[in-house]
Amino acid sequence: MSIANVGSLDRIVRIVLGAALILAPLLGFVASVSSTLGIVLMIAGAVLVGTGFISFCPIYRIIGASTRSNS
Template identity: 50%
Template structure:
């Protein structure tokens, strides 16, 4: 897997995941929507940790700086 996510992209994904987790924990989002958003938040964190997004590969996107 080649890295295809830049630093800014990773930071934004982690921040969105944190916001979703806090909203769920506070009870602002709940039920099925809350669970689905928590799954997306988990995917955001996982893809940020490995710096690779499969969807970016399919769409031909790359936010990683070229060397």
């Protein structure tokens, strides 16, 4: 089991930004869904949403960072 290392504010930012990155190509704001940029944005958004929901970021673990308070 992984140890949570993403704090509350970080979770909210990740979920909101991730949702925006997923929706941008779907709504045609940045690129089309079938373009490479659209696919990359949607994958990045999915990663952000996923790490926000599970409160764990593998990159934070690698670099020894955490935004979660210990209280």
